[in-house]
Amino acid sequence: MKGKKWTALALTLPLAASLSTGVDAETVHKGKAPTADKNGVFYEVYVNSFYDANKDGHGDLKGLTQKLDYLNDGNSHTKNDLQVNGIWMMPVNPSPSYHKYDVTDYYNIDPQYGNLQDFRKLMKEADKRDVKVIMDLVVNHTSSEHPWxxxxLKDKNSKYRDYYIWADKNTDLNEKGSWGQQVWHKAPNGEYFYGTFWEGMPDLNYDNPEVRKEMINVGKFWLKQGVDGFRLDAALHIFKGQTPEGAKKNILWWNEFRDAMKKENPNVYLTGEVWDQPEVVAPYYQSLDSLFNFDLAGKIVSSVKAGNDQGIATAAAATDELFKSYNPNKIDGIFLTNHDQNRVMSELSGDVNKAKSAASILLTLPGNPYIYYGEEIGMTGEKPDELIREPFRWYEGNGIGQTSWETPVYNKGGNGVSVEAQTKQKDSLLNHYREMIRVRQQHEELVKGTLQSISVDSKEVVAYSRTYKGKSISVYHNISNQPVKVSVAAKGNLIFASEKGAKKVKNQLVIPANRTVLIK
Incomplete structure (x- = not known):
């Protein structure tokens, strides 16, 4: 926090928050008919690293607004934008940390990023481009610096005492969490409190109806500011989700939250982070529209890395069937890597052709593809977390808007990994992403179609069909470094190849190395 002074213990109502910032809570989407279509390609952006409008080294909301045309310029006939349909903003609430997953005020914007006026301006500009915006909502825990x-800590009789979980004489203070971590932490007053992630993030007590009411108010407030939905952080951990009782209580809570949000906006889009096996993830589709498919992401990256299919289509079909058993309208949250993982380009050892294959697979599978900022230009990075969240490279060197909040270790510029360099290069990774997103959007089969695995006589080829309203497209990815010939149905024409060299003659299909073809 940058010298933030609190004049009250908490602002527990949207009205109070709006008064404290000088911005009222009128609905930003007023006068605009909301759309029920929740399908689309999303771009995950870490605001701090994206674009710096006020020249303080940190990315900010004004910077993101200024660069919306890079993501989607609102004109489907242009070629220089990514043409994504949505943006997922990592946390923007006030926080003492660089990552902002420990909130100190749920009804405001971190001053480093701007203010509520800037946020609402961003929402309005996104609306003009028909781009949905979802924001990270961190409700499992607060910052230990939160006024609540x-x-x-200071007063056992405070109403906020029961907002948190405290040890009593029967508590096992050596209890470990689901990945072996310490979960009971000693507070400055000598008491112990529960925190799933670390001592700076005390968990909220969702057995307290006042906490649930508070978080519903938070969600409603941001919907009124113009956001289209939420990425729900740590959705598994509200209660102890690894236990049957905890999982049941989690789903009851998310049902309660969903119902309240739908009253505010019937078309609200809710996507959740449940980082576990598909069998654990699936029940949460009873509550939410989308959940991130970590299992499938791992299959895609490991297959492309190895150069042979490790069951991508089979896994996608299996999880699709499982998830639909809980929610026939589910939208799988598909991705390659995110802000908590080593970047996909590092996983692929900097191989641009393999990165193109991974992108092609991502952008032809069912669900909503999520692109982590910088993936489209091949940014690299390995943990610790700061190094997988480095400043986005707009230029080969320095330039207007380039963020500098940390000195990059991996993405230093001068090596072609920048928007500046790759926009000029016809066969760049960036232009491949631009093309594949457009290909997806031009074919309803790729956006909304069902998936069926296609058996081929080569482990180097990932193959599946996508079918919608009786029309099908067959998708073939050669993920090896050598040309491959496979037998296919004699019927059908080659309608797209990611680069030159693909050829179909009757029932024989030749696919160049690391290329994708579509047959219809």
Missing amino acids: FQAA
């Missing part, structure tokens, strides 16, 4: 927690 500070009040709870």
Whole structure:
């Protein structure tokens, strides 16, 4: 936090928040008919690293607004934007950390990023381009610096005392969490509190109806500011989701939250982080529209890395069937890597052709593809987390808007990994992403179609069909470094090849190395 002074213990109503910032809570989408279509390609952006409008080294909301045309310029006939349909903003609430997953005020914007006026301007500009915006909502825990927690520490009779979970004489203080971590932490007053992630993030107590009411108010507030939905952080951990009782209580809570959000906006889009096996993820589709498919992401990256299919289509079909058993309208949240993982280009050892294959697979599978900022230009990065969230490279060197909040270790510029360089290069990774997103959007089969695995006589080829309203497209990816010939149905024409060299003669299809072809 940058010297933020609190004049009250908490602002528990949207009205109070709006008064404190000088911005009212009128609905930004007023006068615009909301759309029920939740399908689309999303771009995950870490605001701090994206674009710096006020020249302080940090990315900000004004910077993101200024660069919306890079993501989608609102004109389907142009070629220089990515043409994504949605943006997922990592946390933008006030926080003492660089990552902002520990919130100190749920009804405001971190001053480093701007203010509520800037946020609402971003929402309006996104609306003009028909781009949905979802924001990271971190409701499992607060910052230990949040006024609620500070009040709870100072006064056992405070109403905020029961906002958190405290140890009693029967508590096992050596209890470990689901990945072996310490979960009970000693507070400055000598008491112990529960925190799933670390001592700076005390968990909220969702057995307290006041906490649930508060978080519903938070969600409603941001919907009124113009956001289209939420990425729900740590959705598995509201209660102890690895236990049957905890999982049941989690789903009851997310049902309650969903119902309240739908009253505010019937078309709200809710996507959740449940980082576990598909069998654990699936029940949460009872509550949410989308959930991130970590299992499938791993299959895609490991297959492309190895150069042979490790069951991508089979896994996608199996999870599709499983998830639909809980929600026939589910939209799989598909991705390659995200802000908590080593970047996909590092996983692929910097191989641009393999990165193109991974992108092609992602952008032809069912669900909503999520692109982590910088993937489209091949940014690299390995943990610790700061190094997988480095400043986005607009230029080969320095330039207007380039963020500098940290000195990059991986993405230093001068090596072609920038928007500047790749826009000029016809066969660049960036232009491949631009093309594949457009190909997806031109064919309803690729956006909404069902998936069926196609058996081929080569482990180097990932093959499946996508079918919608009786029309099908067959998709073939050669993920090896050598040309491959496979037998296919004699009927059908080659309608797209990611680069030159593909050829179909009767029932024989030749696919160049690391290329994708579509047959219809």
